[in-house]
Amino acid sequence: QVQLQESGPGLVKPSGTLSLTCAVSGGSISISNWWSWVRQPPGKGLEWIGEIYHSGSTNYNPSLKSRVTISIDKSKNQFSLKLSSVTAADTAVYYCARGGLNLQDWGQGTLVTVSS
Amino acid sequence: EIVLTQSPATLSLSPGERATLSCRASQSVSSYLAWYQQKPGQAPRLFIYDASNRATGIPARFSGSGSGTDFTLTISSLEPEDFAVYYCQQRSNWPPVFTFGPGTRVDIK
Secondary structure, three states, rough: OOOOEEEOEEOOOOOEEEEEEEEEOOOOOOOOOOOEEEEEEEOOEEEEEEEOOOOOOOEEEEOOOEHHHEEEEOOOOOEEEEEOOOOOOHHEEEEEEEEEEOEEEEEEEEEEOOOO | OOEEEEEEEEEEEEOOOEEEEEEEOOOOOOOOOOEEOOOOOOOEEEEEOOOOOOOOOOOOOOEEEEOOEEEEEEEEEEEEEHHHHHEEEEEEOOOOOOOEEOOEEEOOO
């Protein structure tokens, strides 16, 4: 089973850029899979942010598309998320996950707080 | 964009009782619907995929049914570890977007 681990700053200033990385272990990121980012504001539901295929193709949530970039680094077996122009509304637990039609494996999540 | 609606928002039941959770899609998703369980402080866990298939390690007391726009997750006899929030999810072909339902919380009565 693939393991995923998120990492990155836990605090980001308003108007700044949130940057997270998801390290994949127990399997190659180059195997045919989509790799996703999902977030969950405190006490609320799940919101899909976007996904990347091992080829580099991406799909994004239309509501976030203008601010999101997801990239992949096959040499490091990891993929990354950048979310620009953040506000307090972007405060959430951010999860990385593996899957196509559904998300079979998830990281433990990392809390990112947007505050000055 | 497909919208998923879950009902009820909260289900208060006792261990041993049967739980029936509903998920309705705003348009047909065929059988491409999944269910996740999430406990406090934990990541969601895939329980059911393609509407009725249990994921690896999921007990047989969990079953999924439905197709098109109406889906059901049934827990035949609640165990203490089943009290959690359950989300349904679909992935549309175009636009290629994942959508989650708002969740159903199963509480101990």
